[in-house]
Amino acid sequence: MPDQRPVNPYVVLAIAIVLPGAGHVIAGMPARGLVFVFFMLLFGWITFHLTTPDQTLLGRYAGGVFIYAISITDAYKWARLRWEQYAASK
Template structure:
């Protein structure tokens, strides 16, 4: 009874989150946007390098590479956000269209 328009389930957002935490840009690759992941990697390296040049000599490792860690955190959040949005859209489309905005049931024509 399927009309052939059902879309496959997207990748679990928590799996994307875990992959993005373990390996930078891997969450974006899993979502099919590797160019976005590569951009994040590029800016991680650039800002990490910049902060090593302007950080004091007695700063910790994280302090010396704070710019790279900041972009890394943004990358994790971005991959998870994209996965959650795709999953929410898929769930919304998978529900039958039984309720309309005014609360009446819409006919299936």
């Protein structure tokens, strides 16, 4: 059975920006995407309850936004790695 061509890393990047966790799913790592979504929600909830109401929206959910930013770069990194491995094997 021939190796299946991986999804272009830029497509994974765009999807990861729009839908948190979906970039990992498209890249073939659904469990990793689910873990990132769980921690986005968890840290968003924690920072929401640790801050005061006079904070900005970004400040209230800073923990979740931080994990979201990490998940975008992580999805792109793994998609790029799979893309390069596929290209080297051909």
